[in-house]
Amino acid sequence: MNTPMSRDVSSRAHAWSVTVLLCVPVCPVGATYKRPDGIVEINCEQCIGCRYCITACPYAARVFDSGDFYTFYTAHTPKLQPYETLPTYEYGKVFNRPAGKSPVGNVRKCHFCLHRLNNGMLPECVTSCVGVATYFGGLNDPDSLVSELVTKPNVHRLKEELGTKPRVYYLL
Amino acid sequence: MNVRPLTVALGAVWALAFAAGLCGVAQRLALGHEAANYGSYIPWGLWVAQYIYFVGLSAGAFLLSSLVYVFGVRRLERIGKLALWTALVTLLCALLVIWLDLGHPLHFWKVYTNPQPTSMMAWMVWLYTAYFLLVLAELWFATRADLVVWSNRPGLLGALTRALAFGTHDISPRTLACDRQVLRVLGTLGVPLAIAFHGGVGALFGVVGARPYWNSSLYPTYSVSDVGAGIRWGTADFCGGVLLDGRTHGGVPGDRLPAGTPYPGAAGARPAAGVGRIQHQPVRVHPSPR
Numbered sequence: 009m010n011t012p013m014s015r016d017v018s019s020r021a022h023a024w025s026v027t028v029l030l031c032v033p034v035c036p037v038g039a040t041y042k043r044p045d046g047i048v049e050i051n052c053e054q055c056i057g058c059r060y061c062i063t064a065c066p067y068a069a070r071v072f073d074s075g076d077f078y079t080f081y082t083a084h085t086p087k088l089q090p091y092e093t094l095p096t097y098e099y100g101k102v103f104n105r106p107a108g109k110s111p112v113g114n115v116r117k118c119h120f121c122l123h124r125l126n127n128g129m130l131p132e133c134v135t136s137c138v139g140v141a142t143y144f145g146g147l148n149d150p151d152s153l154v155s156e157l158v159t160k161p162n163v164h165r166l167k168e169e170l171g172t173k174p175r176v177y178y179l180l
Numbered sequence: 181m182n183v184r185p186l187t188v189a190l191g192a193v194w195a196l197a198f199a200a201g202l203c204g205v206a207q208r209l210a211l212g213h214e215a216a217n218y219g220s221y222i223p224w225g226l227w228v229a230q231y232i233y234f235v236g237l238s239a240g241a242f243l244l245s246s247l248v249y250v251f252g253v254r255r256l257e258r259i260g261k262l263a264l265w266t267a268l269v270t271l272l273c274a275l276l277v278i279w280l281d282l283g284h285p286l287h288f289w290k291v292y293t294n295p296q297p298t299s300m301m302a303w304m305v306w307l308y309t310a311y312f313l314l315v316l317a318e319l320w321f322a323t324r325a326d327l328v329v330w331s332n333r334p335g336l337l338g339a340l341t342r343a344l345a346f347g348t349h350d351i352s353p354r355t356l357a358c359d360r361q362v363l364r365v366l367g368t369l370g371v372p373l374a375i376a377f378h379g380g381v382g383a384l385f386g387v388v389g390a391r392p393y394w395n396s397s398l399y400p401t402y403s404v405s406d407v408g409a410g411i412r413w414g415t416a417d418f419c420g421g422v423l424l425d426g427r428t429h430g431g432v433p434g435d436r437l438p439a440g441t442p443y444p445g446a447a448g449a450r451p452a453a454g455v456g457r458i459q460h461q462p463v464r465v466h467p468s469p470r
Contacts, residue, residue: 033296036295058283063388064390072218075212114283
């Protein structure tokens, strides 16, 4: 059996291109795809909201935006809070959810804060994590911090038996 | 007018169910999918379940009609048109339901303009479109003679059937035999198509590797049981017509033609020469009185 280290080194040589995406081929309209940098994106103008990609994702990484708000079912918050009505900036575009248009009715997912990456910033979860538990970086660069971290023996990935070669590594 | 209590009772049940369904559609249109609020683990709900149900019924009813129009089982002659009509109506129900299931129903046309051939769902949509057109064409050829006969009637019904007959008047035995040949060709094309689209629905679930209970090459063959449901539905239609009408036909217009009308499906008419291999036998539904 391969050790995690040797497996990671061999897959790292192929970098992003070897990641097997189950969500992309099932989309009937080609609305979701992998960008050259490896981040999987959803085109909200193209997405018809059939949710087939959600069923295909083994990691439950995709969600359907039904158009509800966090305060909708919560007691003591009878009206919409201002922070919920703020626009979202997915994929460099501006979306206004209260209008009921996209991304309401679309499938959404983590896009590693593309709007921040484009400005040279880390994803918000990495920046704001009080335990400094998350890292983000490019595996293509052998000298990067994440390249060093994924060669550690305590690294593992979820559902490797599916052959999807996910790019999220857990350090235990 | 003599209305049976059973008709009233069934009508009341139907009206209640229809009202409940209207409430659901109104909620869907007003609030979107907020009520269901699908998550990542259960992204599909009642809409998809209904759609699978109706699609199975449609395929089953179509295969039932093919027994008449392709395989020439004349014993089932009287439910041929009813089965085709059932196939069309249940297909429309299925498409309506799955259309409302979409997060953006008005974007559905993108499946036609930008299809992705690796997706079973795209294949399904194309197969449905082909099947829908085929059922429409087959239904027209199967009911053409009825439309011609009915177009002599006065009023709205006559005008409607005249329009639907598309200017055809000829119901001579030769033309009707020709209709049957067209039906046979269309039905022969339709049998593999019906199996393909329903197998495609099974494959849609079967290919999803992330769901262990779906991911099986046996999944497409579950259509067999659905098709059985469709055949039962067609049979129930027929028996229901008999029950409510009290007559031994399924309430299909052609069966109300006077005896002697040169139409293969008409009660008492002899089959046109060369059509069907099995001799026509009258269907007896009610047990004979003792």
